[in-house]
Amino acid sequence: MTSPKRKEKYPPDLNEEQMFYLVTQIKDWQINHGSLLKLVESDIEHSVLSQPVGVACFPTLFPRARFQQALGIQEIYNRLYCSVAEDETWILDAIRDLIPVEPLAGALWGIHQAAKKAGSIQDVHLGIFRSDYMLHLSGDSATSPKALPETTLKQIEFNSFSCAGASHANKVANMHRYLTRKGVYTLDDASFDVASLPENKTIRSLASALALAHKTYGRPRSKSAKRTAVLFIVQPYNFNIADERPIEYALWNREEPVPAYRLDWGPEVLQYTRLTENNELLFQPPWLLSTDPLEISVVYLRAGYEAEEYNLTGYEARLQLEKSAAIKCPSILGHLTTFKKVQQALTLPGALERFLSTSDAAAIRETFVHLYPLDETEAGLYARSLVRDQERCVNYILKPSLEGGGNNVYGEDIPGFLASVPESQWSRYILMERIDPPISSNLLMSSAGISSGDVVSELGILGCCLWKANPSEGHCDMLHNSVGGWTFKTKYAEVNEMSVVKGYGCFDTPRLVDT
Template sequence: MATLHCMNDEDYPPDLSEDRLFSLVSQIKDWQINHGSLLKQVDSETENSVLSYPVGVSCFPSPLPRARFEQALDLQEIYNKLYCSIAEDEEWIYDTIKDMIASEPLAKALWGIYEAAKDAGHVQDISAGVFRSDYMFHLTEAASVDRWADLSKTALKQVEFNSYSCSGFSHANKAANMHRHLARIGVYDMTDKPFPVDSLPINHNIDSVASILALAHKEYGPPKSKLASKTAILFIVQPYNFNVADERPIEYALWNRDEIVPNYRLDFPDVLEYTKLTEKRALLFHPPWLASEKPVEISVVYQRAGYEAHEYNKAGWDGRLQLEKSTAIKCPSVLGHLTTFKKVQQALTKSGALERFLSPSEVARIRETFVPVHPLDESTEGLEARRIACDPKRSTNYVLKPSLEGGGNNVYGNAIPAFLKSTPITDWSRYILMESIHPPDADNLLVGSACLDGGKTVSELGVLGCCLWQRTKRTTAKKSGTRCDMLQNSVGGWTFKTKFAEIDEMSVVKGYGCFDTPRLVDF
């Protein structure tokens, strides 16, 4: 059992001498080079070389209350169950997003693909999920002079739930290993106090994501088509991808398993060029770079592209439909993709919404993590939210969020009224208005490709959920429909990101934040 560590280090992080600071930064750079904690500079690519630069990381692990870390991990299986259940509830999803379909191009494209696939008839009842539930730590009382006491007054509050193309897991895994290595070799030790290495939790993101994909691959079974030589997982990725160091480790882990799981990459939207459906809709993949004359039958489609509206031109729309119609297990399906919309997060805060999917005890635990979230539609609640959002004073405590992924899309505080004024009122229903979370800050040094700088920082914890479930028919005296039977429901690991307190966004790959490791503390 790990030793409990009380947080009373008033000088943490330590004020390092110039020599020790130089050594720390040098060791971080060496670690990142040797372990692929890098982003690819795509426009630098030549026939035989490519430039890369280090992903942003914290120099020191940031303090996090152990109780909040454990609470977040303990909740993940409930959140997994919730979102898997939603992904099989067509009626609830449609009622939630129907007002967006006319005004939000991505919602329109995805719902159209779902309906076309439904008309063709579903041929695969099993789905997989790689989820991430993001939290910040909200101060429940006014901030005090004692910053460690502030940490003890925090409540776990959900920022958002991600169910599609979740990224950062490999980078976070590497950052955790880096901080543990630096702690082991004494970089963080003070003169009379060794750093508690066991306060840094171990991370297993890469193995966890690979394991859920491998389980889905096994569940699919042998090829269904006599034309295929074998089965394999297909990663659907964006072309000219700068974030390959986050995706590739999962592929390598699958190839390196004792029981090898073949897997390949395919740029989106080039699906129709390299795949075809058999009469029974097995998905066959045969790119020219594979030596075998026989195509590979795809067991699992792992989506790491297709989360932006512009990707759904005709080739993208038709390609995604082909994937959705196939017998391959989708990670996730189109309905599963739609659950990542912020409108879903907002709808779940309504009275009675959670009770449709969870038990009363589960509902109580989940609801503790919610902050007020409002629609910007023409309902009574939506009209009041519009008044708040258009008020320069009242809007300062809110964040305006669209149903878009990738970071950099939110509008904060007193910038909201001007943004809405420049946005057609017919498009306002695409957004939700979320009350701001006010986390405590901590001192840290952050290092990236551009600079090394210190100051007040705030952190965000993401918890990895790994799921496999099956859609089954449900018939009762009152209603009929579908239900979700969990085949695998587990916590895979975590991400921990830190940014300077004055910066609103957290996206690391876009340069706003850094990957970090929590230093778990007790009070």
């Protein structure tokens, strides 16, 4: 009689020496590879203070089939959102109730209308997207004898603007692969092969997408400029430069370098860029010694996602960029597709079929959870009944159309929160069915300390696409469509939010296993 196979404890328990060795290895890797957050308020002359980004000490178990599924549908998601971004009528229908009550939506729609009136002269657009998922327990998962329970893949949100985390994810994936090769994880039954840790090349992928857009723009069109360049628009006093700068460096380090520069959002845009008569965007800051201006081929926006940024100066800066001949990443309409109201509208019957084939729509719809508006429609009235019910609302999340973690309201807190909000403002929110993720174990290390516990993870798949509007045919022509890599984040199971830079979660790597 053979004895049953002993189930691997993962991650393994570490003694004091093993813990010290692992933590030292991780800290040294982070210092040497810029896996850091800048402490901008603490800069002193000749020094830059920073802290390591939060990381999982071990890669977290994740089913290979679900990872491959997420990769496999990203190009469909890319095509979907490129098509949505070119359908002004559909977007307006989706966000009509949001424009009067959400300042960011109102500002963006106003800029779109102003740029449209001025006459848009750029019909090529770049998209750097990220579709975020969690695993959802299905059926009899709790009693399954398998190493991982049966799960389905469910989308949390789709991001089409300023998608962060790509560089951090690339570095942490490389770190876990390095530690695996070095044998740091070869402890008792916990050893595993590096092949179970997928490679991640997000920095190269995003830089390649920007380089392709730069090449598509072509030679300078203005007689004043001799060179073209990519322009990053960033937030001032940026603590997350270690996520942005690697993409810029990768552009300069290409075999045929792509010039790339940065400008702070707002006043600097108006001070150091100008439009020609033909709306070429010229860039000439005083810190570049050349007397010839650069013509901007691509505007890559990593700022402008908060309503407070759209004061008069911010509004005029974004309008100038939008009116320009530069390829935008993204355009204003592309930016508007990141709103949760758009995500919710795409779950309505027949919405996907407007943009996709029946089979592609089915593949996408499989990842949806129930999403409801809080308007006066039948679905909205049903959702309003849910959010007023203290018992029924525990299975839902209230989500505003804002970017970043820390803005959602969970479960039993929803009725009390909405009681403080005038009903005329409720259309700012959508109601999302809660995902029931499987619980894993891991050891997490962040500025809050190092501790082990129950964790849940979130997988983000990045997409890169370049397209040309084709209004006469009622669709867009895809010039490039690819998967750009992935992000993977893990947090303690009792924590609601996932944002790493805000201290809730940690960057991680999926350890792919067959269930």
